[in-house]
Amino acid sequence: MISPSLRRRRLLLFLTGGISQQVGMFVQGAVVTLSAIILLETSYSQIGLTQAIGTLLALLLALPLGVLIDRARRRSALVATGLLSAGLLASVVVAAWLQVITVPHFMVVTVALAILQTVGEGAQNAYLPAVVGRDRLVPVNAALVGVASISPLVISLLANNRSDTVVPVILSVAAVAFAASALLFRSIDAPEEPPGPQVRWWREAIEGVRFILMHPVLRAITVYLVVSVLLEPVIEEATQVPHPEEGVRNDLIELLPMMIYAAPVVGALLAALLYRRVGTFRLAWLAVLVTQPFALLLALTDTAWGLVWYLLGTFVPWAGWTATALALLSHRQVITPGRLLGRMGGTLALFIGLAGVAGSFLEPLADFLIGLGSFTEARSLAGLPVLVLGTAGLLAAAVPLLKVRHLTEPSRSPAIPLTSSPHED
Structure with a gap:
């Protein structure tokens, strides 16, 4: 039996390491884009091409990388991705200080970091149950997501201070x-569970996909995540962002982005506080049913109290989605065999990326469709x-979660034949 002090030490080391990893990942996406603009005056077409290549490669390699994570020691994978990412970023810093950085160099670093991020996140999610135990997954995942949600603050700092000295520091x-x-x-x-006998990688990849599609709870989780990502652009397209009147400064409108960026932090905090009282899986579908209808308030953006409706219609659903995603992540870490966690993560990354x-x-x-209703004066009402x-x-995507909720009870676990090794303790 593991002593409480050893369990605490592992928890603190993993939490601190995961937070450090999240801080390092702040350079992904917009930070890298802004860095390229500041250091190299790169065109938006080059930036878009680089990001598209990195995203496409990470998507295409999701399943092979999941197989690799299940074959390797997760701790070794995390150490390797951390060191490689640090080396790539250090090469950019040194090249910037020496003023010898080039566009090809930056493009290679950007693409490589996108792939390493996929490996790092997959290995971290697969290693977490073995380190902290299955009773602390929600608070640890919530802490990591909360730290990752601060990245927009770093992005805004870099965007407001476009200095050649700021980029190398960050x-x-x-x-x-x-x-x-x-x-x-x-x-x-x-201790980590040893990997099972290795066969051809595509057979191991199919094994992970098959497990998700045959497991009713994992299948319901996949459906919800895919549909939510699929419909996100639709809701954004129907949303009218408040703008100040021409020549008039509105401090509240300028503060809106910062207030909305706090939504994932609030959602992570609520998940950590409520999961024991409500139950992890019940928290997931309850958060959907309670928070997502607030998005309808976005139709009132152009009316009186429009700023308030926009804030509630954006903040509450985002916080609720974060709580749902955290609960579903923690639950699938519990019900998935240890040496299938990497392939499960890769499969979900592939499905969500395609969505x-x-x-x-x-x-x-x-x-x-919004244009058909453009005869109305308020665009937000046209998008209703x-x-x-x-x-x-x-809300319909949450129906599969409701249908399988009885299977999430400890005494009613679904009888799915395991094609890999049992859970890690």
Whole structure:
């Protein structure tokens, strides 16, 4: 039996290492884009091409990387990704200080970091149950998501201070954070279940996909996540963002983005506080039913108290989605065999990535439907039918979660034949 002091030490090391990893990942996405603009005056077409390549490779490699995570020691994978990420960022910092950085160099770093981020997140989610135990998954996941949600603050700082000296400093902090995460993960001595017999990688990949599609609870979770990502662009297209009147300064409108960015932090905090009282899986579908209807308030953006309706219609659903995603992540970490966690994460990343691509094709359709109602003076009211359809779709996506809720009780676990090793203790 593991002593409480050893369990606490593992928890603190993993939590600190995970937070350091999240800090390092702040350079992804918009931070890297702004860095390229500031350091190299890169064109938006080059930035878009680089990001598209990185996203496409991470998507195509999701399943093979999931197989790799299940074959390797998760601690070793976390250490390797941390050190490689730190080295890539350090190369950019040194090149920037020496003023020898080039566009090809930056593009290679951006694409490599996107792939390493996929490996790091997958290995972290797969390693967590073995380190902290299955009774502390929600608070640890909530802490990691809460820290990751602060990244918009870093992005806004970099956007407001476009200085050649700011970029190397931020990239240096990220590199140090990645190196620290590798050191902290290396210090964890939690035992890992050995991988099973290896066959061809595509057979192992199919095994992970098959397990998700045959497991009723995991299938319901996948449906909800895919539909929510698919409909997100539709709801955004139907949303009218408040703007100040021309020549008039409105401090409240300027503060709105910062207030909305706090939604994931609030959602993570609520998940950590409520999961014991409500139950992890019940919290997931309750958060959907309670918070997503608030998105209908976005139709009142152009009316009186429009700022309040916009804040509630954006903040509450985002906080609720965060709580739902955290609860579903923690629950699937419990019910998935230890050596299938990497492939499960890779499969979900693939499905969600494809849903994101498909969702982008729904934006023109949503814009067309909004245009049909453009005879109204308020664009937000013109988008009401699209907003209703999007919200109804999100609520409908929670129906599979409701149908399998009885299977999530400890005494009613679904009888699914395990094709891999049993759970890690």
